[in-house]
Amino acid sequence: MALSFHNTSRNLLKGAHHPSWSCRIAFRRPQLLARVSQLPSSSDIVELQHLNNLHNQRAASILSVDVQNDAGGPDYSLVQRNLALELVRVTEAAALAAGRWFGKGDKNAADQAAVDMMRKVLNSVAMDGVVVIGEGEKDEAPMLYCGERIGDGSMFPKVDIAVDPLDGTSLTSQGRNGAISVIAVAEQGSLFDPGPCMYMEKLAVGPQVDPDSVSLDYSVRHNIKWVAKALDKPVSDVTVLMLDRPRHADLIRQCRDAGARIRLISDGDVAGAIEVAKAGAPVDMMMGIGGTPEGVIAACALKCMGGHIQGRLWPRDEKERAAAIARGYDINKILLMDDLVRGDDVFFAATGVSDGDLLRGVRYYSGGASTNSIVMRCKSGTVRFIETYHKWTKPSVTNISLDDSDDSTAMNRRTNGNGSNTHPYGGATRGRGAGQRPPW
Template sequence: MIEEPKINRNLALELLRVTEAGALAAAPLQGRGDKDAADARAVEAIRESLATVDMKGTVVIGEGEKDEAPMLYFGEEIGNGLEPEVDVAVDPIEGTSLTASGLPGAISVVALAERGTMFTTHVHYMKKLVVGRKARGVIDLEMPVEWNLRNIAKAEGLPVQELTVVVLDRERNKETIAQIREVGARIKLISAGDVAGALEAALETRFGIHCMMGSGGATEGVLAACALKTIGGDMQAKLYFRDEKDKQVAIKEGHKPDRVLCLDDLCSGQDIFFAATGITSGELLKGVRYEDVYAYTQSMVLRSASGTMRIVDAYHPIDKLRAKGLLPEQVAVR
């Protein structure tokens, strides 16, 4: 007999509503140059939505420490107090600068899994290597870039020159970028949004991306791992230290500084939910747009227990959004 999952599958739809609320709240501020205001609106909308969900949730990835963030802070209890007990990881806006500048690829993201199964750290960055199903099991973060790219190319059945690698465009990734170019693979540089980048790499047949390399946010690393466990990709990560202070933070948390983390280290849960909604249109998801009396959203919803990936197009009545405070009255809609 198949064992029933511990978490109600209806939570997938609940998480969808949460990220939709975050995206709809942030969207009126896209292109207006104020990333803090956009983030604040998304945080408030997501916090209010999560409070209604049937769960005893604990925020393990959020907006920071309690004294730094009034909502969605590390350790905050969230949900309506009913079972199940879950870890919650949330990034109200992945790509606040993208949103403020009206650039493509900003998304609102939430994931949850059984209590105590998500990796937690106060170290800000991780070195990451992400691939899709075909290259699962052939990567090793301890090996050189060339070794990994040749293994990935072999698994994909492609010459290494035909690989496309996503890399976050940061000074700390310059050496990785140079090594990829030396091997001859293509590079897609992104200015932000490495959760979306990881998903594009994992869904390589859809996006033509074969892997993601380089360092990015630790928060985004855990969120990406939750998504990858549902769609069958592979990932390895390692904490990245800017200085000795970062290293000591990791040691005090009980983490081994040189440890390579696999997917199960980042999230060991067996019933994982992941949802993301587009804020500004990108390759992964379309952004919020206003059509007559509706606001349109596109979202991705994943669940590991079923292995299902859903792409959901939704139309939200504008008058109801205004009533909920998700669309200010002063924002004109065609």
């Protein structure tokens, strides 16, 4: 339709005011003479020119591959597609694999299953990514190591990737709540590199709190007071979330002396930080010392949600302190949101492995499973909660059927000798009557 309009308007513009145009029509085709009065006037043609220009502008913006940059190649300065909607398949696959080890007492196996599936699905995503927040160095492969290139090899977009295939390995192995699989993606060079410091002090608040009113340099009492003021509630109703660690004994005492309530979690401070920014959540702020990689991932999520986080590197010993200083890190500097993640081309996705306040865990059915995920994009400010049902009879990168077999070598098997469906870990899929019916 657009092409037809374009050609029609172009022809009208070329011939509508030819000196002998109407005479030729009258002589050669008298039957068209009565229609001459219906042809466009000068004002109509100006309007057609305007509409045609708008049409061309829209086509150029939609087909961004045709827009050239200064180097003569495609201009991808504005990421048009919502990469987070593709990344959720990554966390779903990791959660489905890790959830199989829920309550089995083997946290390494749970973590390895999540890593393997996350890498497999990540390499199918159209992007050129580098892991900057991962699970170790290259010599610790097959973990998703820092510096690993991820994606299908596409030239664009070039991105930094922060991953935690299983945030809460101990939670999963012990059969406890709050484990998630998480990934964040941002423009290349925009994510903070934690270097040798694997821990940091953190202070996270929701969107209602002015980030300038709280600081890691201020007293605990001051920060709690200003959070209470921003949320229009008494200090006694403020709930502070932190990891249950011996190092937080003094922080817990200060919070209680200020009159606030304490909520302790054993692991999973990424999900905890997200809860702070979620409307109606049971916590109001997060404080304490936790992992630096988790702090960067949490910053990506909070930036998408409008929340705020501060951090300050916390070397565990003099050796780590000296290594950080030698690499140029200022260990006394407070890292604000834009220090942890720059720009607004930020995408975040997480899927629940075990039940938590933020996300429901994986549910396995006879013939499938369901997952609950959160997907966010900073540029648009959208936050989506996604419920996905996976059917083993329609295998894909996320539809990984699992049973009680421990054989993890048959990742590519889909059917057995008699043609019935076989899941990637070996063994035929159980029939509908063997267990709970799925909701589809």
